[in-house]
Amino acid sequence: MTTIAVENPATGAVIGTVPDLTADDVAAAARRARDAQSAWADLGYDGRAVVLRRMQRWIVRHTDEVIATICSETGKAYEDALLAEVSYGAAAFGFWARQAPRYLADVRVRSAQPLVAGKRLVHRYRPMGLVGVIGPWNYPLTNSFGDCIPALAAGNAVLLKPSEITPLTSLLLAEGLRECGLPDGVFEVVTGRGATGAALVDEVDMVMFTGSTSTGRLVAARAAERLIPASLELGGKDPMIVLADADLERASTHAAYYSMLNCGQTCISIERCYVEAPVYDRFVELVTAKVAALRQGVPAGPGSVDVGSLTFPPQVDVVDRHVSEALAAGARALVGGQRPERRGHWYPPTVLVDVDHDMAIMREETFGPTLPIMKVPDADEAVRLANDSDYGLCASVFGGDLERAEQVARRIDAGAVAVNDAVVNYTALELPMGGAKPASGVGRRHGREGITKYCRQQSLLISRWHLRHDVHTYPYRPGRSRLLARVLAVLNRGRRTA
Numbered sequence: 001m002t003t004i005a006v007e008n009p010a011t012g013a014v015i016g017t018v019p020d021l022t023a024d025d026v027a028a029a030a031r032r033a034r035d036a037q038s039a040w041a042d043l044g045y046d047g048r049a050v051v052l053r054r055m056q057r058w059i060v061r062h063t064d065e066v067i068a069t070i071c072s073e074t075g076k077a078y079e080d081a082l083l084a085e086v087s088y089g090a091a092a093f094g095f096w097a098r099q100a101p102r103y104l105a106d107v108r109v110r111s112a113q114p115l116v117a118g119k120r121l122v123h124r125y126r127p128m129g130l131v132g133v134i135g136p137w138n139y140p141l142t143n144s145f146g147d148c149i150p151a152l153a154a155g156n157a158v159l160l161k162p163s164e165i166t167p168l169t170s171l172l173l174a175e176g177l178r179e180c181g182l183p184d185g186v187f188e189v190v191t192g193r194g195a196t197g198a199a200l201v202d203e204v205d206m207v208m209f210t211g212s213t214s215t216g217r218l219v220a221a222r223a224a225e226r227l228i229p230a231s232l233e234l235g236g237k238d239p240m241i242v243l244a245d246a247d248l249e250r251a252s253t254h255a256a257y258y259s260m261l262n263c264g265q266t267c268i269s270i271e272r273c274y275v276e277a278p279v280y281d282r283f284v285e286l287v288t289a290k291v292a293a294l295r296q297g298v299p300a301g302p303g304s305v306d307v308g309s310l311t312f313p314p315q316v317d318v319v320d321r322h323v324s325e326a327l328a329a330g331a332r333a334l335v336g337g338q339r340p341e342r343r344g345h346w347y348p349p350t351v352l353v354d355v356d357h358d359m360a361i362m363r364e365e366t367f368g369p370t371l372p373i374m375k376v377p378d379a380d381e382a383v384r385l386a387n388d389s390d391y392g393l394c395a396s397v398f399g400g401d402l403e404r405a406e407q408v409a410r411r412i413d414a415g416a417v418a419v420n421d422a423v424v425n426y427t428a429l430e431l432p433m434g435g436a437k438p439a440s441g442v443g444r445r446h447g448r449e450g451i452t453k454y455c456r457q458q459s460l461l462i463s464r465w466h467l468r469h470d471v472h473t474y475p476y477r478p479g480r481s482r483l484l485a486r487v488l489a490v491l492n493r494g495r496r497t498a
């Protein structure tokens with residue numbers, strides 16, 4: 001069997017190998033998963049919740065080991081793994097254990113239609129069967145493994161294909177699930193490259209994909225060939241708008257933090273910033289000081305560094321190209337801006353000004369530690385530029401007049417917008433999250449749709465009346481039909497069926 005070497009991107013050291021599974025291997029895993037699924041579904045919500053809650057406690061007990069694994073394969077800072085991964089994962093197990101029975105409970109439906117009068121109508125959810133999850137490398141727990149949790153809570157078996165760059169976290173968590181009593185076969189990690197992901201799409205009943213827009217398109221096309229649903233969480237180029245009455249301390253702290261968090265490799269990180277002219281100079285001054293003070297280095301436990309390395313080797317080239325092209329076209333780097341000569345995969349926290357909207361750094365997903373800042377005459381121009389993008393994942397608006405800031409937020413074409421905040425909306429598992437434009441994805445994670453998408457839907461109609469005939473059925477008789485026509489005409493004239 002061929003294997004894939006896993007590297008610590010901060011040091012360049014090889015830290016493990018995983019199998020590069022073939023399509024046959026994936027098909028065998030799918031068979032095992034299908035065999036195991038019905039017993040898992042039969043456990044019911046309470047039975048499954050026992051395992052999910054055990055896993056919540058397992059993550060808390062194994063925090064250090066999980067963080068060490070995440071940091072070693074991503075190069076991210078300890079706190080990035082603690083706050084955005086371990087804490088998310090533990091909370092998600094508790095949340096879906098508690099909410100699955102509520103979100104997926106039978107819904108009693110009322111209808112004004114006369115032909116179903118007196119009958120019981122029910123809308124219900126059943127597990128899809130076998131769900132495939134394909135994930136990216138930037139958040140191996142939150143974005144790869146995290147999407148498996150509601151799928152399991154709904155009673156599905158799950159195959160997870162993590163990124164070839166960061167498979168170790170998923171394998172560790174699969175071990176945890178086994179220790180917590182998840183029956184064999186219900187959850188399997190199929191490691192491999194893109195071909196393994198493609199093979200997964202050919203086996204499952206539904207695919208949940210998180211990754212780039214270009215791969216998302218391939219996954220959607222392959223899923224469409226089989227007519228299986230695909231939920232896609234894709235790229236972003238999230239704008240931040242700073243209005244003239246904003247609290248600049250708060251706005252600049254958030255700009256520095258949420259553009260550099262996870263070395264900028266967050267789908268909803270602040271990727272570009274528009275500042276109203278009167279406060280532009282002061283805002284730039286504050287952000288520059290805050291970003292210049294960041295400590296970047298190889299993570300070595302709590303508080304050791306603020307910013308780690310990049311995770312995906314080719315990402316350094318993307319960041320370097322965006323910054324170099326911007327500098328060549330007249331932008332200025334107030335902090336960073338130059339690729340270092342250093343073992344591992346590094347780019348320094350970088351603040352750019354004098355950027356314009358033709359530059360790749362303002363239009364394409366950079367996915368690195370960069371913050372380009374642009375001066376705008378007013379909020380209208382900020383909104384116009386924020387919306388001038390193929391992407392529409394998240395956005396943020398900072399302003400002192402909350403009503404005005406909210407009005408600005410409502411004009412932004414993004415799946416989620418935060419006012420005087422950014423990114424943390426992701427941690428509210430009750431709040432749906434997903435793209436508003438196709439390049440940022442189709443479908444939602446979190447909230448009700450975050451679990452109903454893993455289900456087949458069934459509508460039930462139960463006739464409780466013990467009549468031999470309903471009034472509209474055979475045999476047709478002239479008198480009865482005329483009476484029926486009159487009744488229907490009256491009903492359809494009135495408000496009841498509106």
Ligand code: NDP
Nearest residue numbers: 136137162163164193194197198211212215233234235267
């Ligand atoms: P990719 O699209 O490159 O890869 C995502 C996953 O798809 C990986 O596991 C990859 O495997 C796999 N894959 C590659 N080719 C195929 C294929 N033909 N069929 C099926 N699967 C395939 O994304 P990245 O890993 O580079 O992740 C970064 C991107 O993810 C960014 O654009 C970011 O914005 C987005 N993202 C979006 C989020 C959201 O919630 N909207 C959250 C997090 C990230 P392998 O890695 O082994 O090649």
